[in-house]
Amino acid sequence: MDLRISPRIEDFRARIARYVERELIPLEADPASYDPHENIRLDLLDTLRAKARSEGLWCLQLKPENGGQGLGKIGMAVCYEAMNRSIFGPVVFNSAAPDDGNMMVLEAVGTPAQKERWLKPIVEGKARSAFVMTEPHPGGGSDPSMIQTRAEKKGNASYVVRGRKWFITGAEEASHFILMARTSDDPRYGLSALLVHRDQPGWRIVRRIPIMGPEEHGGHCELEFDGLEIPADGVLLGEGQGLKVTQMRLGPARLTHCMRWLGLSKRCVEIAQEYAARREGFGVRLKDRESVQLMLGRLAMNIEIGRLLVMKAGWELDRGGFARKEISMAKVQVANVLHEAADTAIQINGARGYSKDTVLEWIYRYARQARLVDGADEVHRMVLNRFLDQEGAEFWTWPVGDN
Numbered sequence: 001m002d003l004r005i006s007p008r009i010e011d012f013r014a015r016i017a018r019y020v021e022r023e024l025i026p027l028e029a030d031p032a033s034y035d036p037h038e039n040i041r042l043d044l045l046d047t048l049r050a051k052a053r054s055e056g057l058w059c060l061q062l063k064p065e066n067g068g069q070g071l072g073k074i075g076m077a078v079c080y081e082a083m084n085r086s087i088f089g090p091v092v093f094n095s096a097a098p099d100d101g102n103m104m105v106l107e108a109v110g111t112p113a114q115k116e117r118w119l120k121p122i123v124e125g126k127a128r129s130a131f132v133m134t135e136p137h138p139g140g141g142s143d144p145s146m147i148q149t150r151a152e153k154k155g156n157a158s159y160v161v162r163g164r165k166w167f168i169t170g171a172e173e174a175s176h177f178i179l180m181a182r183t184s185d186d187p188r189y190g191l192s193a194l195l196v197h198r199d200q201p202g203w204r205i206v207r208r209i210p211i212m213g214p215e216e217h218g219g220h221c222e223l224e225f226d227g228l229e230i231p232a233d234g235v236l237l238g239e240g241q242g243l244k245v246t247q248m249r250l251g252p253a254r255l256t257h258c259m260r261w262l263g264l265s266k267r268c269v270e271i272a273q274e275y276a277a278r279r280e281g282f283g284v285r286l287k288d289r290e291s292v293q294l295m296l297g298r299l300a301m302n303i304e305i306g307r308l309l310v311m312k313a314g315w316e317l318d319r320g321g322f323a324r325k326e327i328s329m330a331k332v333q334v335a336n337v338l339h340e341a342a343d344t345a346i347q348i349n350g351a352r353g354y355s356k357d358t359v360l361e362w363i364y365r366y367a368r369q370a371r372l373v374d375g376a377d378e379v380h381r382m383v384l385n386r387f388l389d390q391e392g393a394e395f396w397t398w399p400v401g402d403n
């Protein structure tokens with residue numbers, strides 16, 4: 001077992017870390033850097049994206065032929081963590097959700113023509129995208145088999161979509177959408193993934209849903225589809241393959257969430273350490289108090305458990321596996337560690353932690369979604385239990401190497 005990373009990955013990590021330190025961290029303290037929804041201002045983002053691109057720090061997740069750096073999941077884990085030392089990081093390097101997951105799935109299953117039309121503009125930074133799956137009750141949320149949005153076939157040339165979706169991240173800014181709709185009632189092959197452009201008629205944004213945390217660009221929106229027509233060549237991977245597309249989209253995307261959240265978690269530790277080193281009370285520095293040392297020691301350990309789970313899942317994906325167990329474990333662990341990190345760091349910072357003088361309160365509010373998005377904790381634990389039931393003691397086997 002070799003946990004070393006390649007010099008190339010280390011080079012990317014170090015360059016990203018320098019970029020984040022130099023260009024992004026100073027912006028966080030300036031209220032003028034933010035848009036009205038607590039994310040980075042779009043005009044500022046454009047400048048920073050152009051700079052990151054010119055330094056070759058762009059779309060690390062994609063293959064070189066698609067405009068990326070072909071780092072693989074292990075390299076991405078190292079680099080995404082470094083990016084999200086800043087709350088502004090991932091989007092600057094074109095590694096933020098939902099574009100990140102959408103680009104990866106389009107790269108994996110798009111036809112050459114679909115890649116040209118739907119992937120390339122996102123890679124070039126000219127378009128933003130959204131993944132459209134979750135529905136309000138009684139539609140599909142945790143359970144995709146409940147999806148009610150229907151795409152009815154109109155002859156052989158197109159589909160007509162009717163239904164309602166919500167919590168669609170980025171919808172107000174996106175021009176490219178991957179929409180999950182029901183094309184039949186077959187339990188396994190009933191869903192299809194459809195490619196939609198903003199300018200097509202037959203759909204609307206009902207509202208931008210106000211949320212407790214800072215928002216991704218384009219917010220989290222409720223959408224209504226009422227007669228949207230999609231040509232037959234707008235189906236990703238073919239009719240009835242929607243569940244497969246979803247699995248291929250959500251597995252790696254969950255893992256990249258974890259990679260980024262580990263960066264945010266480490267930032268919380270950093271802010272807590274910095275304050276504990278200079279703050280004193282009752283004649284003792286916070287840093288020298290055993291209670292504070294235990295809090296930080298535990299947090300460091302829990303972050304490292306998350307990193308190891310992410311690396312194991314990344315390794316499994318890089319060698320062609322699905323890593324379903326590993327991703328579920330990583331997702332639950334890291335979502336909860338992000339909470340613990342923000343909460344602990346706020347506690348150590350006292351009232352300062354509750355203020356907007358640091359990014360801790362931003363991270364704390366953002367963190368609450370981590371245990372819900374892309375599968376609630378309970379759903380991932382249910383999946384793990386299913387594997388345990390099926391595999392018994394095999395659940396924990398190590399793959400055996402060649403020599």
Ligand SMILES: Cc1cc2nc3c(=O)[nH]c(=O)nc-3n(C[C@H](O)[C@H](O)[C@H](O)COP(=O)(O)OP(=O)(O)OC[C@H]3O[C@@H](n4cnc5c(N)ncnc54)[C@H](O)[C@@H]3O)c2cc1C
Nearest residue numbers: 131132133134141142167168169369373374375376378382
């Ligand atoms: C900030 C944010 C951004 C999002 N972005 C997108 C997006 O871009 N695109 C998109 O399609 N969706 C998006 N979502 C939706 C998200 O993926 C769903 O919220 C998630 O899949 C859970 O579905 P639900 O909200 O319908 O919860 P429900 O399915 O209604 O479940 C509610 C709760 O019930 C519990 N529960 C559910 N199933 C089980 C079980 N099997 N065992 C035990 N307990 C269970 C869990 O605690 C769960 O939180 C976003 C959500 C948020 C909050």
